[in-house]
Amino acid sequence: MCINPNKGEGGGAQQGVMIRNLDINQVPSEELECWSQGVSVELVEEYDDGNNNGSGGPPRKKLRLTKEQSRLLEESFRHNHTLNPKQKEALSMQLKLRPRQVEVWFQNRRARSKLKQTEMECEYLKRWYGSLSEQNRLLQKEVEELRAMKVGPAAVNSAHSCEPQPASAVSMCPRCERVTTTTPDKGPASWATTTTIKPTSVSSKVQDIIHHSRHPSAAC
DNA sequence: CGGAACGAAGAGGTTACGTCA
DNA sequence: AGTGACGTAACCTCTTCGTTC
Numbered sequence: 551m552c553i554n555p556n557k558g559e560g561g562g563a564q565q566g567v568m569i570r571n572l573d574i575n576q577v578p579s580e581e582l583e584c585w586s587q588g589v590s591v592e593l594v595e596e597y598d599d600g601n602n603n604g605s606g607g608p609p610r611k612k613l614r615l616t617k618e619q620s621r622l623l624e625e626s627f628r629h630n631h632t633l634n635p636k637q638k639e640a641l642s643m644q645l646k647l648r649p650r651q652v653e654v655w656f657q658n659r660r661a662r663s664k665l666k667q668t669e670m671e672c673e674y675l676k677r678w679y680g681s682l683s684e685q686n687r688l689l690q691k692e693v694e695e696l697r698a699m700k701v702g703p704a705a706v707n708s709a710h711s712c713e714p715q716p717a718s719a720v721s722m723c724p725r726c727e728r729v730t731t732t733t734p735d736k737g738p739a740s741w742a743t744t745t746t747i748k749p750t751s752v753s754s755k756v757q758d759i760i761h762h763s764r765h766p767s768a769a770c
Numbered sequence: 771c772g773g774a775a776c777g778a779a780g781a782g783g784t785t786a787c788g789t790c791a
Numbered sequence: 792a793g794t795g796a797c798g799t800a801a802c803c804t805c806t807t808c809g810t811t812c
Contacts, residue, residue, distance in 0.1 A: 613778055614810075632802085654779055657802070662777090664803095 615655070619645050623652070627659050 615623070626633070626641055633641065633656055642649040 615778085635800095651778080653801085655777095657804095658777070658779085660802085661804075 613651070619647065623655055623659070627656065631660055631663070632656065 622641070622645060626637075630637070633652065638649050638652050641647075642652045645652065
């Protein structure tokens with residue numbers, strides 16, 4: 551009986567029990583050809599490799615990649631996050647795994663990578679939020695102080711330079727993270743050098759989020 | 771022993787591409 | 792040549808469930 555290991559195995563793990571009675575860690579060479587043609591074989595009897603559950607029942611069905619297999623897969627992943635069919639076939643031969651298993655491993659690995667990246671971005675955004683909150687708090691404080699002083703036309707001190715500047719003239723480039731000052735009569739000034747937070751390992755996606763959160767109508 | 775975490779694998783959806791009428 | 796329907800492969804996301812700690 552041969553079962554297509556690719557799509558349509560069907561029924562999830564419940565129905566897959568019969569299929570996964572195999573220890574897919576070990577692929578006898580004579581079966582490789584069968585698997586590569588999209589078929590499997592009845593191997594239940596052959597896979598009592600000491601990995602039993604000790605209850606006298608069927609052997610463990612869950613594949614556990616060996617350290618060497620994992621190492622090679624990781625190494626391959628470092629070079630390329632996706633495999634072309636030739637690479638997949640070669641790797642599966644080298645690892646004595648089915649191409650489908652190599653494919654699934656890469657899929658899961660990509661998903662884990664993405665998850666990790668997303669978590670990093672989440673952390674970054676949290677810190678960003680904290681930083682902005684603190685800046686906001688300081689600015690509110692300055693506004694309160696200036697209001698208390700009643701100094702006439704609105705002017706704020708830069709949080710970084712302490713030099714009074716017209717309140718409406720302070721802005722920040724979301725891309726390069728630099729503060730710019732403009733005056734109504736002189737037009738836009740060149741980007742100043744005051745830097746607050748400089749993203750290092752965040753994706754452009756996150757930077758875009760930050761960008762648009764600060765400049766909803768920005769087109770730069 | 772129960773539960774959380776991890777990871778292999780299945781299911782279903784999306785997209786890109788080739789083929790054919 | 793352009794186009795829509797169809798099949799297929801590759802990939803992604805979500806989920807399940809065996810295993811380990």
